[in-house]
Each structure stands twice: as C-alpha cells, then as structure tokens.
Amino acid sequence: MNCAARLVEIFGSQADVARAFQLDRAVVNNWVKSGYVPARWATEVERVTQGRISAVEILTEASAKKPVRVKSRPEHAPFGILSENDPMNQYAPAKRIHSFHPPQRTLMGPGPTEIHPRVLTTMSQPAIGYLDPVFVEMMEELKSLLRYVYQTKNPLTFPVSGPGSVGMEYCFVNMVAPGDKVIVCQNGVFGGRMVENVIRCGGVPVVIEDKWGEPIDPQKLEDALKKNRDAKIVAFVHAETSTGCQSDAKLLTQIAHRHGAMVIVDAVTSLGGTPVKVDEWEIDAIYSASQKCLSCTPGLSPVSFSERVVEHVKKRKDKIHSWFMDMNLLLGYWGATTRTYHHTAPTNALFALHEALLLIREEGLENSWARHQRHHVALKAGLESMGLKYLVKPEYQLPQMNAVLCPEGVNEAEVRKTLLNEFGIEIGAGLGPLAGKIWRFGLMGYSCRPDNVMLCLSALGSVLSDMGLPVHVGDAEAAAHDAYAKMHARDAQRKKRAA
Numbered sequence: 346m347n348c349a350a351r352l353v354e355i356f357g358s359q360a361d362v363a364r365a366f367q368l369d370r371a372v373v374n375n376w377v378k379s380g381y382v383p384a385r386w387a388t389e390v391e392r393v394t395q396g397r398i399s400a401v402e403i404l405t406e407a408s409a410k411k412p413v414r415v416k417s418r419p420e421h422a423p424f425g426i427l428s429e430n431d432p433m434n435q436y437a438p439a440k441r442i443h444s445f446h447p448p449q450r451t452l453m454g455p456g457p458t459e460i461h462p463r464v465l466t467t468m469s470q471p472a473i474g475y476l477d478p479v480f481v482e483m484m485e486e487l488k489s490l491l492r493y494v495y496q497t498k499n500p501l502t503f504p505v506s507g508p509g510s511v512g513m514e515y516c517f518v519n520m521v522a523p524g525d526k527v528i529v530c531q532n533g534v535f536g537g538r539m540v541e542n543v544i545r546c547g548g549v550p551v552v553i554e555d556k557w558g559e560p561i562d563p564q565k566l567e568d569a570l571k572k573n574r575d576a577k578i579v580a581f582v583h584a585e586t587s588t589g590c591q592s593d594a595k596l597l598t599q600i601a602h603r604h605g606a607m608v609i610v611d612a613v614t615s616l617g618g619t620p621v622k623v624d625e626w627e628i629d630a631i632y633s634a635s636q637k638c639l640s641c642t643p644g645l646s647p648v649s650f651s652e653r654v655v656e657h658v659k660k661r662k663d664k665i666h667s668w669f670m671d672m673n674l675l676l677g678y679w680g681a682t683t684r685t686y687h688h689t690a691p692t693n694a695l696f697a698l699h700e701a702l703l704l705i706r707e708e709g710l711e712n713s714w715a716r717h718q719r720h721h722v723a724l725k726a727g728l729e730s731m732g733l734k735y736l737v738k739p740e741y742q743l744p745q746m747n748a749v750l751c752p753e754g755v756n757e758a759e760v761r762k763t764l765l766n767e768f769g770i771e772i773g774a775g776l777g778p779l780a781g782k783i784w785r786f787g788l789m790g791y792s793c794r795p796d797n798v799m800l801c802l803s804a805l806g807s808v809l810s811d812m813g814l815p816v817h818v819g820d821a822e823a824a825a826h827d828a829y830a831k832m833h834a835r836d837a838q839r840k841k842r843a844a
C-alpha cells in the first residue's frame with residue numbers, strides 16, 4: 346500500500362486526512378490518485394502520523410514516482426543552463442531534493458540545546474569579512490563576554506573554530522610535548538578522550554580512574570602526583586556529560602598546583618550552567634563548547650589560558666605538530682594587538698555566540714546558575730515521583746545533566762523513540778558501560794525552562810504509564826509544581842528578610 350493510501354487508512358477518509366493536514370480535499374484526492382505524497386510533505390507526515398509513516402518512506406516513494414527531471418533546452422543552450430544531455434547529470438542526486446526544514450523539537454538531551462530566537466536572528470545577519478573593522482570590534486566584545494562567563498581576566502580567552510573536541514585538542518596539542526607525563530582523571534567518556542589526546546601528542550598518560558557516576562577522588566590524584574613527581578599536567582572533566590556528575594575543579598587544581606603541575610579543565614557542560622571561576626580557582630587552561638549551557642549553535646569552542654600557559658607554549662623548542670592549532674600562530678588573529686589572516690573565521694557563528702553570551706550577561710551569570718538549579722530541582726521532584734532514581738549522589742549531581750536509571754524491564758530505547766516521535770522531545774541515551782541503562786535529561790541554556798520541564802514530565806509519565814509501569818499520569822507535574830512553589834516561597838521569605 347502506498348503512503349497516500351496508508352494516510353487514508355490511518356485517518357479514516359480523504360476528508361479526515363485533509364483536516365489533519367489543514368488541506369483542501371482536492372489536494373489529498375490528488376495524492377491518492379497519483380499514488381504518492383509529494384516529498385515536501387515528508388516531515389509533516391511523520392509529525393502528524395506520529396511516526397507511523399516516516400519521512401524517509403515519503404521521500405523514497407516520491408523520488409521513485411517522480412524522479413528529478415531536467416527540462417530540455419534548445420540545442421545551443423546558454424552557458425550554465427542544464428539540459429537533459431548535460432553529462433554532469435550523471436552525478437546529480439537520484440532523489441528530488443527540497444530545501445531542508447528541520448522539525449520543531451524540544452531538546453532535552455546532552456546538547457545541542459534549543460537556541461534563543463535572538464541568537465538565530467543574529468546569525469542570519471549579512472555576512473561580513475573576518476578582518477572588517479566592525480567585525481574586529483565585535484571580536485573584542487566577544488572576548489570580553491567570554492572572560493565574564495569564565496570569570497577571568499586572562500587576555501588569551503577566545504573561541505576556537507571547531508566543536509568542543511577541537512578545544513580539547515587545542516589544549517593538549519599546545520601544552521603537551523612528546524615525552525611529557527600527564528595525569529588524566531577519568532570518570533566517564535570524556536576523560537577517556539583526554540587520554541587519547543595525550544597519547545596522540547606523544548605524551549605519557551597516567552590514568553587514575555573513578556567509577557562512572559562518581560566524582561574524581563582528590564586523594565587518588567594526590568597519590569598519583571606523589572608517585573609521579575615528573576608529571577607536568579593534570580587533566581580532568583569538571584562536569585562529566587556522560588554521567589551527570591560534577592567534580593571539585595577548585596580542589597583538584599589546588600592539588601595539582603601543590604605538586605607543580607598545570608591543569609587542563611574540560612568545562613564543556615559546566616560553563617554557564619554551574620559555577621566556573623577560572624581566576625579564583627587558578628585554572629591554567631580551560632575549554633568549553635558553544636552548544637551546551639551557552640545555547641549557541643554547535644561548532645565553536647571557547648578557551649582560556651593563563652599567562653603561565655602562554656609562556657610555557659612560547660618556550661617550547663619543538664614545533665607544535667598541528668599548524669591549525671598552533672597557539673603562537675593563532676595569536677596573530679585573536680591576540681590583543683594584531684589581526685592577520687590565520688584561517689577564515691566562521692563569522693556568522695561568531696555573531697551568534699556574541700548574542701548568546703550577551704543574553705547571559707543580561708540575565709547575570711549567577712542568575713543563570715540559579716535558573717539551572719531551580720529547574721533541576723523541579724525536574725528531579727517530578728522524575729523521583731515516578732519512582733526513577735538518579736545515577737549520581739545528590740551532592741555531585743549536575744543541574745544541567747540529569748542521569749536517571751532506566752527501571753528494570755523497561756525498553757530504554759523505546760521510551761526515547763516514543764518521546765521523540767510522539768512528543769518531539771529529545772533526551773539522551775547512556776554511553777559506554779551505561780548504554781541501555783540510563784536516560785540523560787539535559788536542562789541546558791535556553792532549553793532550561795519551566796515549560797520544558799513540565800512537557801517532559803507529562804510526556805514521560807504518559808509513555809511509562811502506557812508501557813505498564815505503575816505511574817499515575819499527572820503526579821510528576823504535580824510534584825514539580827510543588828517544588829516550584831516551595832522554591833518561590835523560600836525566595837519570597839529571603840527577599841523579605843533582606844528588605
């Protein structure tokens with residue numbers, strides 16, 4: 346049965362299909378007569394049928410029924426106009442391709458997050474050159490906004506062109522010379538990637554491991570540093586996105602410094618969502634990513650380096666093995682005084698980051714941290730009211746990344762699939778040893794809002810209840826409401842006392 350006929354079967358009649366899609370009946374009649382639904386309806390059909398007919402099915406059928414056809418042109422067609430005999434057509438896509446329109450999703454996974462409309466609007470402004478004086482002025486503002494979110498006065502604070510993984514690599518490539526010993530604290534996926542980076546830089550990793558879901562044990566670091574007095578660097582993840590666990594970045598940095606080692610800190614998930622205080626904690630090198638609590642488009646990695654690191658890199662005798670990432674070369678573009686071509690900066694993405702950071706500046710960094718905490722408390726109240734248990738102990742839980750154990754006998758993937766197909770909500774799966782065992786609910790940046798908390802709890806409650814779990818639909822929302830009410834009451838009392 347073709348997709349048009351299946352639609353009629355699902356909705357009952359052509360008239361009902363027309364109503365569901367807010368279309369004229371004649372249009373639906375035409376779909377049925379021609380035996381296919383035009384490709385431009387693919388995502389809408391998937392949405393309206395709640396995934397019973399997938400977008401891919403519509404696209405495959407439509408492209409088979411109506412392959413790309415190029416209009417024939419006169420014999421001596423002007424230069425550049427396609428003709429059926431154009432030999433280049435053999436390389437043309439087989440299916441008919443339309444402009445891409447992503448569906449509206451509620452993004453409550455480990456990132457990317459939803460993006461504030463102001464950021465999207467800014468991103469669509471006209472392009473300008475990366476050495477245009479107006480752009481250069483914007484770069485300076487961008488750096489000062491990044492210093493604010495990082496709470497640092499480090500002059501070398503800027504966004505690397507590339508995702509968080511590039512920021513990570515940027516730190517290691519510049520700071521780790523062949524033969525350097527690096528202690529890597531690993532308690533999840535991303536610590537593992539740090540080990541890979543050390544190895545690829547020719548360094549010697551010393552790995553100290555903690556259980557996934559537990560914070561990095563400061564005593565283990567202390568012991569490792571005592572045993573490895575020649576260790577030059579300690580690297581760790583502040584907020585492990587794979588487990589939702591937060592480690593004590595300040596204490597770990599203090600321990601490393603006591604033993605003369607510098608630190609590389611991964612703040613991909615923490616920046617903007619929980620306190621990160623580069624100067625107060627005396628962090629040497631730190632990187633983050635644009636698509637988590639900063640709520641920008643993915644593809645930029647804000648980094649910050651202390652003067653000590655800059656000196657360390659300048660003093661290196663060997664050539665840094667990546668041209669693109671060589672800090673000394675990139676300083677020519679992002680440094681304080683010069684603006685020379687290094688690579689073509691992703692200008693519109695940088696406009697977007699400027700706006701995303703401005704939103705945090707307007708909200709206030711502490712308010713942003715408090716917002717993440719408030720909605721985490723409400724989400725947690727709702728999840729726990731459904732009997733769900735957190736992977737991480739309360740004192741180490743990240744507000745922006747809630748890792749929850751999937752109850753025994755429940756098909757973890759099926760729940761995520763249903764949330765996506767029926768409610769348009771994306772949540773994250775477990776990684777590595779936690780695959781199939783946890784769900785990860787992100788509350789990051791612009792996605793961290795009360796409407797998302799409520800929608801998510803309501804959708805999850807109905808999915809779990811449909812699956813036969815003893816979940817009473819509506820209880821989770823009530824628990825979240827109650828948590829919000831208590832927080833409001835406490836805030837009101839605090840304000841009254843302060844007045």
Ligand SMILES: Cc1ncc(COP(=O)(O)O)c(C=O)c1O
Pocket residue numbers: 455456508509510511513535582584585586587611613614634643644
């Ligand atoms: C803690 C952590 N570090 C590094 C990365 C890598 O960032 P990206 O995916 O932007 O390359 C991620 C991504 O989720 C992360 O969560």
